[in-house]
Amino acid sequence: xxxxxxxxxxxxxxxxxxxxxxxxxxxxxxxxxxxxxxxxxxxxxxxxxxxxxxxxxxxxxxxxxxxxxxxxxxxxxxxxxxxxxxxxxxxxxxxxxxxxxxxxxxxxxxxxxxxxxxxxxxxxxxxxxxxxxxxxxxxxxxxxxxxxxxxxxxxxxxxxxxxxxxxxxxxxxxxxxxxxxxxxxxxxxxxxxxxxxxxxxxxxxxxxxxxxxxxxxxxxxxxxxxxxxxxxxxxxxxxxxxxxxxxxxxxxxxxxxxxxxxxxxxxxxxxxxxxxxxxxxxxxxxxxxxxxxxxxxxxxxxxxxxxxxxx
Numbered sequence: 320x321x322x323x324x325x326x327x328x329x330x331x332x333x334x335x336x337x338x339x340x341x342x343x344x345x346x347x348x349x350x351x352x353x354x355x356x357x358x359x360x361x362x363x364x365x366x367x368x369x370x371x372x373x374x375x376x377x378x379x380x381x382x383x384x385x386x387x388x389x390x391x392x393x394x395x396x397x398x399x400x401x402x403x404x405x406x407x408x409x410x411x412x413x414x415x416x417x418x419x420x421x422x423x424x425x426x427x428x429x430x431x432x433x434x435x436x437x438x439x440x441x442x443x444x445x446x447x448x449x450x451x452x453x454x455x456x457x458x459x460x461x462x463x464x465x466x467x468x469x470x471x472x473x474x475x476x477x478x479x480x481x482x483x484x485x486x487x488x489x490x491x492x493x494x495x496x497x498x499x500x501x502x503x504x505x506x507x508x509x510x511x512x513x514x515x516x517x518x519x520x521x522x523x524x525x526x527x528x529x530x531x532x533x534x535x536x537x538x539x540x541x542x543x544x545x546x547x548x549x550x551x552x553x554x555x556x557x558x559x560x561x562x563x564x565x566x567x568x569x570x571x572x573x574x575x576x577x578x579x580x581x582x583x584x585x586x587x588x589x590x591x592x593x594x595x596x597x598x599x600x601x602x603x604x605x606x607x608x609x610x611x612x613x614x615x616x617x618x619x620x621x622x623x624x625x626x627x628x629x630x
Contacts, residue, residue: 328411329374332384339363339371346413348372351510352386357398363490364407374412375399375447379454381433382416388438396442412451413439417466420458421483428459432466440476458482461492480597480608496596498612499588500619503581504553506532507573516570517562522547526563529573531558536567540614541586548603550595552585554578557595587611 331344331350340363342349351357351373353573375395384479386395390397402408419425433453442449451469457476459466475482479496481489489496512526524530530554537543541564549560551571558571571584585594597608604611 331374331376335359341366343369343371348374348412350374350376350384350412351395351399352378352384353391354395354398357395357402359496360403361407364402367623370403370406371408372411373399373408374414374449374451375397375410375442377413377415377435377439379415379434381431383416383417385415388434388623392438392441393591396447400446407501410442410447412453413442413449414452416455417453417456417459418610420456420463420466423462423486428466429435430461433471455485456482462486475609475612478597478612480612483607484598496587496589498597499594500535500586501588502533502584502586504531504533504578504584505534505568505580506530507578507580507582515562517546517565517571519563522562522570522572524572528575529577529587530561531571531573531578531582531584532568533571533586534568535619536565536569538566538616539619540616540622541569542600542604542606542611544606544616545600545604546575549586550599550603552581555593557593558584 327348327350330348333356335355339360340351343363344367349360349371353361354405360371376385376465377392381534386392387625399410403410417428417431419427434528439452442628453468453470453472455463455471459471460473460476461474476494477493478498479489481487481492481494507529509529510524512524514524516522516530533551535541543564545560547560551558551570553573554576561570561572587597587600590596597611600611602606
């Protein structure tokens with residue numbers, strides 16, 4: 320089944336010599352944060368013999384990608400509008416990104432919104448007519464309506480996951496996690512007490528028990544730092560990784576239960592069946608849920624459910 324995304328697509332993280340012309344010919348919006356990038360996209364537009372769709376990114380305080388306010392922004396806007404007048408590009412967007420939107424009341428939020436409005440106004444007063452202005456990420460989308468402008472950019476919320484536990488649970492925002500990670504037990508076996516498990520024997524069975532082997536590991540995106548901590552649901556019971564996560568497998572202590580090989584082990588999901596969630600894994604691994612859901616590698620098959628038929 321082929322499902323096409325019919326919305327506009329913006330590519331925003333570029334390095335010198337990037338495939339600007341290919342992006343222009345694919346009718347993508349490209350983001351520009353510096354003069355070198357504008358020069359390269361203008362040259363690519365000449366080669367493609369069609370105007371580029373360009374969105375100018377402002378650094379309003381995140382200190383990452385984006386053009387600095389003041390002289391840098393003035394120069395970039397001036398050069399972009401000059402190229403637009405020559406028919407080489409169209410300034411389709413003005414945008415930025417928030418640093419602390421997941422911390423309600425943080426003073427940087429109001430400061431960034433204020434500076435963004437100023438930088439947008441500067442560009443528009445000089446002739447920019449963007450189709451869209453945008454700054455809101457997932458937490459801002461959920462908690463800061465004044466940041467929505469013309470569109471919002473939902474990242475983690477698209478997965479149905481809350482941007483942070485401090486903001487609220489997915490249910491608090493009407494979200495439901497859409498991703499489930501599971502595997503079939505590759506082996507179940509009896510072992511005596513005092514049996515070391517996995518590399519380094521960081522886990523030793525406290526008594527006679529059963530062990531289940533889950534065929535997923537750090538090569539698949541299972542965080543090694545969740546060793547001896549990551550939760551797994553097997554036949555309705557929460558288990559914890561026993562010992563170290565290996566490259567392509569880890570072990571859970573089943574406490575004497577004897578599920579058959581092939582029984583489902585659910586690492587995380589929406590929680591509807593009592594299974595752990597991505598947030599549970601984030602807590603176990605000392606990270607954030609964003610990392611848990613995005614680190615799952617290409618070796619893990621994707622099974623899409625509730626797909627809509629194309630066209």
